[in-house]
Each structure stands twice: as C-alpha cells, then as structure tokens.
Amino acid sequence: MRAPYAHEERAARIVAxxxxxxxxxxxxxxxxxxxxxxxxxxxxxxxxxxxxxxxALGVSLNRMRRVIAYEPADMTVTVEGGVSVDELNRTMEPSxxxxxxxxxxxxxxxxGSLIAASHAGPLRxxxxxxxxxxxxxxxxxxxxxIVHGGGRVVKNVAGYDLxxxxxxxxxxxxxxxxxxxxxxxxPEHYAMALARYDxxxxxxxxxxxxxxxxxxxxxxxxxxxxxxxxxxxxYVLLAGLSGSRSEVASQYAAAARMAPGARLxxxxxxxxxxxxxxxxxxxxxxxxxxxxVAPAELASAMLAADAEFVAxxxxxxxxxxxxxxxxxxxxTVARWREIARGRRGHLRVIHCDPEVRPSIELFxxxxxxxxxxxxxxxxxxxxxxxxxxxxxxxxx
Amino acid sequence: xxxxxxxxxxxCDNFVFPFGRGGxxxxxxxxxxxSIIARATAGANAVSAICCAIVHGVSADVIGIAATPLDSRxxxxxxxxxxxxxxxxxxxxxxxxxxxxxxVEKNSPDLLVMPRTTEQVSAVxxxxxxxxxxxxxxxxxxxxxxxxxxxxxxxxxxxxKMNHILAIDxxxxxxxxxxGVVNLHVTNAIKRxxxxxxxxxxxxxxxxxxxxxAENSGGxxxxxxxxxxxxxxxxxxxxxxxEVVELGGWAEERCxxxxxxxxxxxxxxxxxxxxxxxxxxREPEDHRTLLATFADVEAATRAVSAIIAAGIVPGAxxxxxxxxxxxxxxxxxxxxxxxxxxxxxxxxxxxxxxxxECAARVTEIARSAGASEVRLARDEAERAGLWKARKRAFGAxxxxxxxxxxxxxxxxxxxxxxxxxxxxxVSKKYHLAIGNVFHAGDGNIHPIILYxxxxxxxxxxxxxxxxxxxxxxxxxxGSLTGEHGIGVEKQGEMPLLFSPEDLIAMTELRRVxxxxxxxxxxxxxxxxxSCVEVAAPRRQVPI
Numbered sequence: 001m002r003a004p005y006a007h008e009e010r011a012a013r014i015v016a017x018x019x020x021x022x023x024x025x026x027x028x029x030x031x032x033x034x035x036x037x038x039x040x041x042x043x044x045x046x047x048x049x050x051x052x053x054x055x056a057l058g059v060s061l062n063r064m065r066r067v068i069a070y071e072p073a074d075m076t077v078t079v080e081g082g083v084s085v086d087e088l089n090r091t092m093e094p095s096x097x098x099x100x101x102x103x104x105x106x107x108x109x110x111x112g113s114l115i116a117a118s119h120a121g122p123l124r125x126x127x128x129x130x131x132x133x134x135x136x137x138x139x140x141x142x143x144x145x146i147v148h149g150g151g152r153v154v155k156n157v158a159g160y161d162l163x164x165x166x167x168x169x170x171x172x173x174x175x176x177x178x179x180x181x182x183x184x185x186x187p188e189h190y191a192m193a194l195a196r197y198d199x200x201x202x203x204x205x206x207x208x209x210x211x212x213x214x215x216x217x218x219x220x221x222x223x224x225x226x227x228x229x230x231x232x233x234x235y236v237l238l239a240g241l242s243g244s245r246s247e248v249a250s251q252y253a254a255a256a257r258m259a260p261g262a263r264l265x266x267x268x269x270x271x272x273x274x275x276x277x278x279x280x281x282x283x284x285x286x287x288x289x290x291x292x293v294a295p296a297e298l299a300s301a302m303l304a305a306d307a308e309f310v311a312x313x314x315x316x317x318x319x320x321x322x323x324x325x326x327x328x329x330x331x332t333v334a335r336w337r338e339i340a341r342g343r344r345g346h347l348r349v350i351h352c353d354p355e356v357r358p359s360i361e362l363f364x365x366x367x368x369x370x371x372x373x374x375x376x377x378x379x380x381x382x383x384x385x386x387x388x389x390x391x392x393x394x395x396x
Numbered sequence: 397x398x399x400x401x402x403x404x405x406x407x408c409d410n411f412v413f414p415f416g417r418g419g420x421x422x423x424x425x426x427x428x429x430x431s432i433i434a435r436a437t438a439g440a441n442a443v444s445a446i447c448c449a450i451v452h453g454v455s456a457d458v459i460g461i462a463a464t465p466l467d468s469r470x471x472x473x474x475x476x477x478x479x480x481x482x483x484x485x486x487x488x489x490x491x492x493x494x495x496x497x498x499x500v501e502k503n504s505p506d507l508l509v510m511p512r513t514t515e516q517v518s519a520v521x522x523x524x525x526x527x528x529x530x531x532x533x534x535x536x537x538x539x540x541x542x543x544x545x546x547x548x549x550x551x552x553x554x555x556x557k558m559n560h561i562l563a564i565d566x567x568x569x570x571x572x573x574x575x576g577v578v579n580l581h582v583t584n585a586i587k588r589x590x591x592x593x594x595x596x597x598x599x600x601x602x603x604x605x606x607x608x609x610a611e612n613s614g615g616x617x618x619x620x621x622x623x624x625x626x627x628x629x630x631x632x633x634x635x636x637x638x639e640v641v642e643l644g645g646w647a648e649e650r651c652x653x654x655x656x657x658x659x660x661x662x663x664x665x666x667x668x669x670x671x672x673x674x675x676x677x678r679e680p681e682d683h684r685t686l687l688a689t690f691a692d693v694e695a696a697t698r699a700v701s702a703i704i705a706a707g708i709v710p711g712a713x714x715x716x717x718x719x720x721x722x723x724x725x726x727x728x729x730x731x732x733x734x735x736x737x738x739x740x741x742x743x744x745x746x747x748x749x750x751x752x753e754c755a756a757r758v759t760e761i762a763r764s765a766g767a768s769e770v771r772l773a774r775d776e777a778e779r780a781g782l783w784k785a786r787k788r789a790f791g792a793x794x795x796x797x798x799x800x801x802x803x804x805x806x807x808x809x810x811x812x813x814x815x816x817x818x819x820x821x822v823s824k825k826y827h828l829a830i831g832n833v834f835h836a837g838d839g840n841i842h843p844i845i846l847y848x849x850x851x852x853x854x855x856x857x858x859x860x861x862x863x864x865x866x867x868x869x870x871x872x873x874g875s876l877t878g879e880h881g882i883g884v885e886k887q888g889e890m891p892l893l894f895s896p897e898d899l900i901a902m903t904e905l906r907r908v909x910x911x912x913x914x915x916x917x918x919x920x921x922x923x924x925x926s927c928v929e930v931a932a933p934r935r936q937v938p939i
Contacts, residue, residue, distance in 0.1 A: 145901075152808065156806055156875040159894055160661070164625070164660075165654065165905060184709070188707075243747065246749040317649060370651075374655070377655075393652035393653075
C-alpha cells in the first residue's frame with residue numbers, strides 16, 4: 001500500500017501493488033466485504049481521465065510483469081496484466097513476432113489496460129484490436145474468485161466468451177490479471193506513403209481509393225495534427241505499407257497512382273513518422289474525443305465536426321480534438337455526438353478539463369434495450385458495485 | 397459431495413449414469429409428461445453442475461421441468477402469428493428435426509415454428525414465455541455438437557424463412573442479413589464486386605449465418621481472416637421473454653459492454669438472433685494454392701510448423717490423411733495422390749508482387765520437411781478442384797461407414813504430431829477407423845470416427861474414443877472445440893477445461909440474457925436435466 005503518485009491522484013486515493021493474482025483476489029475479497037471501490041489502473045492515464053472522483057483503492061499491476069509462457073512456434077504468449085505492450089514486444093522481437101496492437105505510448109500501456117480500455121492505434125486496420133487477438137483471460141471477479149475464460153490455443157469456442165465481456169469493460173467487472181494472445185510475424189519491411197492536400201475533401205477522396213489496397217494503416221490528419229507529427233500544416237494522408245520488399249514496392253506504386261504526388265518514406269524515417277502518429281498526445285489537448293462511425297461516413301463526419309482530427313480511414317474511427325477550450329464544452333461535445341450518431345456511430349470523450357468533467361457524459365449511451373442488459377451484466381458480475389463504479393456507460 | 401444430494405435438494409430423482417461419466421447421458425425414457433422429466437448427468441460434470449446449482453439456486457424450471465405440455469390452444473395462437481404454413485406439428489414431419497449433424501443423440505421437438513420476421517419471433521417467444529415453455533433455435537441443422545437438439549425444450553424455432561439479404565454496402569464493407577441466410581449466399585452476393593465473407597465452414601452451402609453466430613463458426617480461411625466473432629458487428633436479438641434488443645451496429649468500436657461478443661458463440665442460449673450486420677473483406681489480389689504430398693502425417697505436420705515458424709501467414713493450411721484422401725478419390729476422383737500418407741492444401745493470398753516468392757519459399761520448406769511432391773494449382777479451375785475435394789471430404793467419408801462423429805479438438809500447433817499419434821492409438825484401441833481432415837494451420841483437428849449406430853457397442857466405443865481424444869487435447873494445453881461448439885456433445889468434458897468458478901461466471905453471463913434459461917436449455921454448461929432418446933437408425937445428416 002502506498003499514497004498515489006502525483007499523476008495517479010485523479011485515479012485513486014490509495015494504491016496497492018499486489019505481487020500476484022492471489023493477492024489481487026484477496027484485495028477484491030476484502031474490498032467486497034467492506035464495500036470499498038477499487039480499480040486496476042496501469043499508468044493511471046485512462047482511469048485518471050474517466051473518474052469524476054478518485055476510486056478508493058487503485059490496484060497497480062506494476063509488480064505483475066511476468067511473461068508466463070511464450071511459444072514462438074505456436075505464436076501464442078501468456079502474460080501477467082502489468083506487462084507493458086513495449087516490454088512484451090521486446091520479449092518477442094528475437095523471434096520476429098509482435099502483438100500488433102499499437103496503443104498510444106505502448107511503453108506506458110499495460111496489457112490489462114490495453115484490454116480493459118480497448119486501446120488501439122493505426123494498425124487496427126490490418127491487424128485488428130486486442131479484441132481480435134485475445135484468446136484467453138484470467139481475472140479476479142466477484143467474491144475475489146479467479147475466473148478464466150478461453151485458453152492458450154489460437155482457435156477455441158469452448159464456453160462463453162469472457163474475453164469479449166472483460167474487453168472494453170473499463171475495469172467495471174473485475175481486474176484482469178493474465179492474458180493470452182495470438183501474435184503475428186513482424187513484417188519484413190515497413191514504409192509509408194505520404195501525400196499532402198490543401199483541403200480535407202480531396203484528402204479523404206484519396207484515402208477512399210487507397211482503402212482498396214491491403215495497407216497496414218491509413219490515416220488522414222488535419223493541419224494541427226499534421227504539424228504536431230512534423231508534417232507541415234496541410235491535410236496529410238499517410239498510408240502504411242508492409243510486407244516483403246516487392247510487396248512494399250508494389251503497394252507504393254499503386255498508392256502513387258491513386259494519390260499522385262505521394263512521397264515514399266522509408267526505413268528509420270518511416271518508423272519515426274509512424275511512432276509520431278501512434279503517440280499523438282490527445283491528453284495534452286484542451287478537449288479530445290474518439291468517434292466511431294460507419295467507415296464510409298468518416299469523411300463527412302470530420303468535415304462536419306469543425307475540429308482537428310486524426311482519422312483512421314478504413315476503420316471509421318477518428319480522434320477529434322481542439323487545442324483551445326471551446327466556450328461551451330457541453331455544446332461542442334453534444335454537437336460532435338450528434339454528428340457521430342447521425343452516421344451510425346457514437347462518440348466517447350477521451351480527454352477534457354477535470355473541472356467540466358462532471359457535466360459531460362464521457363461515454364455515449366447505447367439504446368435502452370442494450371443498456372438494460374448492460375446493467376444486468378454489471379449486477380451479475382459485480383453485485384457489490386465495487387469495481388470502478390459510476391463512470392462507465394449509464395454511470396455503471 | 398454426492399450426486400444424490402443434489403437430486404434430493406432439487407426434488408428430482410432417477411439419476412442414471414449410463415456410461416460412467418457425463419456427456420453421453422441417459423436416453424432411456426422420454427416421458428409423455430414433461431413435468432417429471434428431470435435427470436442429472438454424473439461424474440465430472442455433476443461436480444460443477446452441483447456447484448453452479450448450489451450457488452445460484454437452480455429452479456425447477458431451469459433444470460428442465462417444462463411447465464405445461466403443449467396444447468392445441470398454443471398451436472392455434474402460434475399459427476395466428478406465423479400462419480399455418482409456418483407450423484409443423486405432425487410427428488412424422490418433426491422426425492426430420494430430431495437431430496443436427498451430431499447424430500449420436502436424437503429427440504424430436506413437439507412443435508416446430510418457422511417465423512418470417514423479428515416481430516413474429518418476438519410474438520412467438522412471448523406466447524411461450526407466458527406458458528413457461530423452453531425452446532430450441534435452429535438454423536440449417538448442420539451443427540456438429542448437438543446445439544439444435546431439443547433437450548427438454550418442446551418447441552423448436554427455425555430461422556430458415558428469414559432468409560433475406562437486407563443491405564449490401566460495399567463502401568462501408570458491411571452486409572446486413574436476416575439470420576436464416578445461408579453462409580455462401582453472402583459471398584455469392586458480393587463476389588462479383590471483389591468482396592467475400594470470410595468465415596467459410598465446410599457446410600457453407602447449407603449452414604445459416606444465425607447458426608454461424610451461435611457456434612462462432614470457423615472454416616479453412618479463418619486462419620488468416622478470423623472466425624465469425626471477428627466479422628459480426630451488430631445483431632438484432634430476441635430475448636426469451638420476447639423483448640427485441642439491438643446490439644452493436646455498423647461502427648468498429650462498441651458502445652458500452654461488448655454484448656455482441658458475448659452473444660456470438662453462446663450457442664443459442666442468449667435468445668434468437670434475427671438479423672446481423674457483417675463485415676466483409678476485399679478479395680486478395682491473387683492466390684497461389686499448393687498441394688504438398690507426404691509419406692505420413694508426421695512429416696506433413698512438421699511442414700506446417702516450419703511454414704508458420706518462417707513468419708508466413710497463409711490464407712489456409714488444410715491437412716488430409718490417407719483414409720480421407722482415399723475416400724475423396726473413390727467418391728469424386730479429385731486428382732489427389734491416392735497412395736499418399738498425407739497431403740496439405742496450402743493457400744497463399746495477397747498482393748501478386750509477393751506471391752510467387754512466397755510460394756517458392758513454402759515449396760522449399762515443405763520439401764525440406766519431407767514432401768515428395770509440391771504441386772501448384774495452375775489455374776482457378778484446379779484451385780477450385782482442390783477446395784472442392786477438401787470441403788467434400790465429410791461427404792466422401794459417409795460412403796465408408798453408416799455413421800460418423802466428427803470431433804473438433806484443438807492443440808497448440810507444435811503438438812499436432814503428438815495428438816495424431818494419440819488418435820492412431822485410440823483408433824486401434826477401440827477398433828474404429830478414424831480419418832483426419834483438418835485446419836492444420838491453427839491446430840484445429842477434426843478426427844472423423846466411423847461407426848455403425850445399429851451396433852450399440854460401436855456407438856459407445858465411438859463416444860468413448862472421441863472423449864479420449866478430447867482429453868488428450870486438453871492435456872496438451874488445447875481445447876475441446878475450435879469451431880463446432882460444446883452443445884450437448886462435449887458438456888461432460890467442460891470441467892476438464894474450466895473450474896467451477898469459471899462455469900459459474902459463464903452461467904451468470906448466460907442469465908444476463910436469459911435468466912430462466914428458456915433459450916436452448918441444457919447446453920454448453922454441464923448440468924442436470926438432459927433426457928434424450930436413442931432412436932432407430934436414420935440417414936446421415938449431410939454436412
């Protein structure tokens with residue numbers, strides 16, 4: 001037990017650092033008995049953003065960073081919840097494999113947080129998210145019981161899919177202590193095609209054409225986003241190209257046909273540009289939100305939003321942000337949300353000033369039927385209401 | 397704790413342990429009066445069933461005491477909803493629905509209802525709910541684990557008349573379908589435009605999207621593209637009480653809990669899915685399909701491991717052993733090397749630019765692993781021929797024996813040689829021929845156990861043999877099922893994989909959707925309440 005560090009103060013009042021799953025289970029049991037709220041917190045970035053008031057007990061998995069089993073020939077890896085995505089990928093690097101989920105700051109994102117907050121980056125277009133790669137899970141749930149779902153094989157439909165239930169549950173159903181993923185080979189080569197445009201319409205038009213290629217990722221950046229990433233202040237289209245040397249060359253040739261003037265960035269430069277894109281710091285903006293809409297309607301959503309953005313074209317997901325606080329934050333969020341909903345999607349506020357947080361719904365509400373089931377799920381898995389209460393959808 | 401403690405606690409007696417352990421359970425009596433149907437499975441599964449029951453206080457309804465027998469008033473009420481032509485009530489016609497692709501156990505429903513719309517499904521379920529009647533959903537009945545077998549569920553609800561493709565939206569890469577749409581029809585509707593729907597079970601010409609969603613179905617090409625759960629974005633679900641809920645939608649990310657992910661693979665126990673929004677995939681620029689011939693399955697599995705270890709992710713790697721190759725050749729003359737010990741069908745797809753290079757590498761790897769020949773399909777016709785041979789393997793096996801049971805275990809890829817040795821030993825031990833045709837790339841085996849259901853000792857041996865293979869899979873760090881589901885077939889084996897706590901959490905999850913366990917009761921989680929009849933021999937269900 002310890003006092004929270006400065007950056008953890010918005011997340012938790014006291015912090016525990018259990019050494020293993022059994023200790024996590026004991027904490028859960030004790031909290032349940034005494035009605036104390038608790039939440040796993042990784043680097044406290046997500047929890048610090050979604051909590052309106054700090055949770056009583058923050059559970060740091062900082063001491064649970066073991067890689068339990070890595071089987072390169074089976075392409076599976078089992079790790080404790082506190083391992084960071086970077087650490088995990090360093091372990092697998094000598095075998096030419098990786099977990100191809102690329103959250104912002106993989107050095108700070110632990111596996112538990114990756115799953116619970118469903119963090120993902122540009123590579124979601126080609127590799128999916130943790131949802132697609134998670135094949136087994138172990139968590140400390142109600143009554144301090146350790147529950148596991150799935151297994152360690154890449155294809156498995158035995159039993160109900162607890163991985164999906166715990167995934168993107170934002171710590172409201174239990175504390176993830178262990179996860180098994182299927183992993184992928186690191187592509188031999190990676191390069192980026194970059195094109196600049198004066199207006200958003202033409203940029204998205206080019207992105208639409210490029211989306212027919214099997215790209216690693218495909219982004220459209222607004223001027224402020226482009227500038228932060230070191231590409232001067234116009235709309236920028238970035239296409240990730242990966243594979244063998246000849247595959248990268250053929251993709252570039254096709255990309256240059258579809259987006260005339262696209263420039264090829266290779267080797268170190270490409271990796272640096274990619275890292276800039278992946279690590280774009282939305283949390284230092286004044287207001288930031290993530291919209292997910294029907295993929296073809298992403299362009300019109302961005303055009304309507306009147307905001308800066310990093311748009312993941314192809315997957316229909318985009319981060320919107322403003323680097324100056326709008327006069328009426330609530331109205332801005334409401335407007336963005338309408339734009340997303342009008343395009344068969346929804347919007348989640350990922351960063352805002354703590355002062356205005358209580359007046360905003362951070363998570364979009366699902367329809368009432370789905371919400372009813374979600375409340376039942378919460379009650380079934382957390383009858384005492386101790387797991388990260390009060391800040392997820394519908395104040396679950 | 398003893399099983400009879402459970403029986404008296406919940407007011408049901410008459411425990412019967414037919415074969416020593418649960419899973420293949422009592423089928424002695426099918427009572428005319430459902431109110432006295434209450435049986436329990438025993439052994440390994442009883443332990444966890446009892447744990448579940450004690451913690452949650454299983455009600456009489458849950459363990460399979462149907463409240464009221466079907467009466468003519470109900471039939472009239474349902475006919476008013478779906479029309480007379482949407483109802484089947486004659487026992488002779490209901491016989492068709494007595495089992496799915498898991499033919500070891502059979503039990504006809506008392507009534508079959510075929511609604512045409514979500515609203516009709518909702519109205520039907522409301523009528524059943526008022527009477528406390530459980531129901532079993534069914535798609536095309538091609539499932540292989542008894543998911544569509546009625547077990548204390550008198551009414552069967554078949555989605556086959558809800559078979560419309562509602563929207564094709566290529567720009568969004570989405571297709572919206574009713575759940576009775578046949579899997580292959582989705583791809584057929586979009587392939588002209590260069591798209592496909594990736595999950596491709598062997599039964600894809602018949603099986604429905606609703607059934608695929610229930611079982612989280614796979615297929616050869618899921619090695620690269622993922623299984624059903626990776627391609628279902630949104631669902632319309634009718635809960636057991638008739639409430640209609642919309643889950644997920646068209647966007648990639650979910651709003652709130654991932655309930656779509658919980659329903660996919662729930663084997664019809666969350667309610668009835670009537671519509672789905674599916675993600676579709678761009679056809680790769682080109683394919684290279686290779687046929688590699690080996691002297692034995694060991695060498696073939698070595699090649700699989702070596703290809704994966706080289707960082708190559710093929711679209712599919714499928715293996716067929718000698719028994720299957722011969723059966724396919726005898727039946728269809730597909731051009732497979734009839735004297736081979738094993739063959740691999742390896743499909744590479746992607747950009748033209750990388751394919752020949754990759755095919756050359758795979759050829760070299762296969763040769764070093766002992767392939768006597770590696771043949772590249774020269775054209776689309778030859779490629780189609782190879783896939784036809786693979787997908788018709790089950791049909792070909794039907795000629796070798798009156799019946800067969802297909803298992804669906806999974807092992808870590810590197811343990812494939814070990815599990816194949818176990819299968820060989822099991823085959824000898826039980827004097828049953830077992831063929832192997834399976835998704836080698838992801839370690840998902842499909843031993844096909846041949847038997848004759850007219851010989852009770854062979855039926856029993858087939859079930860025992862399957863169970864022994866599955867136990868070995870689990871022992872090797874694998875799973876009971878990769879894509880067929882638990883159904884009734886593997887319920888008894890669930891405690892090999894999951895602790896009582898795991899099973900309790902899963903039961904809790906199911907009850908979020910269906911608190912009274914009326915939708916497809918007595919499936920997946922081992923529990924008392926199974927009562928199924930072994931019927932006279934019948935035709936093999938084509939899969």
